[in-house]
Amino acid sequence: MVRPFLASLIACAALAQPWPVTEGETLTGKKVALPTVFAGRSVVLVFSFSRNAGEKVRDWLEPLLKEGRDAWSVASLEAAPQLIRPIIRGGMRKDMTPALRERTIVLYKNDKAWRKSLDVDRVKDDAPVLIMLDAAGKPVWRHNGFFDAAVLAQIP
Numbered sequence: 001m002v003r004p005f006l007a008s009l010i011a012c013a014a015l016a017q018p019w020p021v022t023e024g025e026t027l028t029g030k031k032v033a034l035p036t037v038f039a040g041r042s043v044v045l046v047f048s049f050s051r052n053a054g055e056k057v058r059d060w061l062e063p064l065l066k067e068g069r070d071a072w073s074v075a076s077l078e079a080a081p082q083l084i085r086p087i088i089r090g091g092m093r094k095d096m097t098p099a100l101r102e103r104t105i106v107l108y109k110n111d112k113a114w115r116k117s118l119d120v121d122r123v124k125d126d127a128p129v130l131i132m133l134d135a136a137g138k139p140v141w142r143h144n145g146f147f148d149a150a151v152l153a154q155i156p
Contacts, residue, residue, distance in 0.1 A: 019137065020113035024074070027093050027101035034074065034105060035137055044071040044132045044155065047118060049079070049111070049125040054092070057128050059147035061100065069155075073104040078111035120144070132156065 019035045044064055048054040057073045064071035077085050093101055118129050132141035141156055
């Protein structure tokens with residue numbers, strides 16, 4: 001049996017695709033370029049590529065922040081029709097505290113490139129994808145799934 005932490009390291013090694021630099025915006029309106037905005041910092045990013053995954057992001061984000069980690073939510077909305085993107089964004093803002101809005105980045109392009117880089121396909125996109133980047137921007141840990149306290153305890 002492969003331990004979850006070891007499985008995460010193996011998955012990180014498999015993430016050979018370069019990170020696509022993508023302009024996004026926080027839910028407070030701040031423009032950022034992902035992943036360069038995090039240069040020099042070790043961060044945990046919680047990605048969502050579907051509504052189901054997006055509804056479970058807070059389950060990860062709040063405990064990570066409570067532990068004092070530099071954690072961020074990244075929501076890819078490129079697959080959503082342009083006409084309903086503002087509605088989705090408004091619903092996200094309404095459901096979050098101001099502190100979480102500041103830590104939520106919305107992307108409207110490069111969905112396929114991010115999916116490829118994170119090894120996420122349409123079959124596996126119903127749960128959040130967590131990736132920990134070291135200060136050099138290299139992935140050091142990865143997990144795809146719903147909140148699990150045992151997995152949280154294994155994040156380096």
